[in-house]
Amino acid sequence: MRPSKVARAAGTGASVPIECCQICGHAPLDAVLSLGYMPPVNQMVRIGEVPRQQPWFPTTLLHCRNCELVQLGLAVDPVIIFPPEYPYTSGTTKLLRDNFADLQRESASILGLGADDLVVDIGSNDGTLLSNFKNAGIRVLGIEPTDVGDIANQRGIPTIKRFFGIEVAREVKRKHGPASVVTAANCFAHIEDVHAIVDGIVEMLKDNGVFISESHYLIPLLEAVQYDTVYHEHLRYYSLVSLQHLLEMHDLEVFHARPIPSHGGSIRVYAARHGAHVVQDSVQRMLSAEPRGEAMTKRLAAFRRDVILSKLRLLSMLRELKEKGARIAGISAPSRASTLVNYVGLDEGLIDYVCEIAGSLKIGRCMPGTQIPVVDEARLFSEQPDWAIVFSWHIADELAPKLKDKGFRGQLITPLPSPKVI
C-alpha cells in the first residue's frame, strides 16, 4: 500500500514531519537515534559575518518494521537544502569518477547498449556519469535542477534544468523516445515523493528498459558507524530489502545488485519489468546477508550505542590533547562533516580551522552551525598544527599519503568508526 500521507515540504519554506513510512505507509515508525537539531549542511556563513538567526532542524532516524526502510523523521523544503547555487559537483572526486566509468562498463556489458539506445540520468549533476555513456557512442540526456546543470550543458551533455517528475518524464518520452536505461545515482534517497519518482521512471522506460540506482547502503552505514552521513538531504537509508519492496510496488523486479565503494559504502541495483531480464544470484546473496525483523531492531539498537560511544571517545581524545595545549585543525569540509561537528559539539574553541583544497567554494566560510573557518590548505603546511582530524575519513587511505607528501608533519586522526591516530 502506498503511503496515504506523503510529507511534502516542497513549497513550505520550512519542514514537515514524516508520520508514516515513505515506502509502504506503515505507522507508527520506531525511533532509532536522535542526533539533535542540525543546521542545513550548505548553511555556511562568511567568515567574520555578524551572527544572525538560522534555521535548525530535528535530525532523527526512524525504522519501518513492515518494509525495513530506515528514514529521516523530517522532510525539509528542497529550496533550503538544494539552493540553486548548490556547491556540490560529482566530477571532482576521483572515486566517484571511477565508479561512474565502472557503471557504464558494467551496464553496457550486461545490456549490450548501442547507438540507438537512450540513457537518461536523474539528478545528473555536472554530467560526469553520462559523459561515460556519451563517449561510448550512446545517446544521453540529463535532468538536473541546480545551476550545476549549466556545466553539463557546456560540456556537451544535453541537460534539462528542472526538478524530475511525471510531467518531465512524459516530455522526455515525447521528444526523445523511451529510454533503454534510466539512472539515478545518489538522488534516489533525496527526493521526497519517492513513488512519484518511480512512476516517472517507469513512464520513460522501454518495455525491457532498465532502471539502475545507486544509493547509500544501510549495512556499511551501520557497520562503520557512519552516522555522519545522516543529514536532511538523505531522506532514506536503503537496504536491498526495502529498495526491493519499493520497486515491487511499481512492478519492477530487481535482477542484479552489488555493493560499491562510493560515499563509504553504497549499493547499485538493476531493476526492470518482471521477466524482462534473468535474475542473477547476486540478488538472493545480498538479501540473505541483511538483518530483518527482530534482528534488524537489535542491529539498530547496537548502532545507536556505537554512535553515542564514538562521540564520547572523540571528545575525550580531544580533551586530553587540548589540556596539553595542542593545536588541532580539520581536513576537508564534506557535507558529512557538518553532522559530525554539530553532533559531537566541535567548535572554534576545539578546532582552529578546517582546510579545503585551493579553489573550493567553501573557503572563506564557516563550518555549518559553528564559527570554525574553512581556509586554503596552504595554511596547514605553513602553520603545521600538531593534530588534524580527517573529516573525509572514509577516504583517509587516499588523503593521508597526499598530505604527508605535501609536507604535513602533524598527526592525523580519523574520527569514525572510533577515533584513531593513523
Ligand SMILES: [Zn+2]
Ligand atoms: Zn515501510
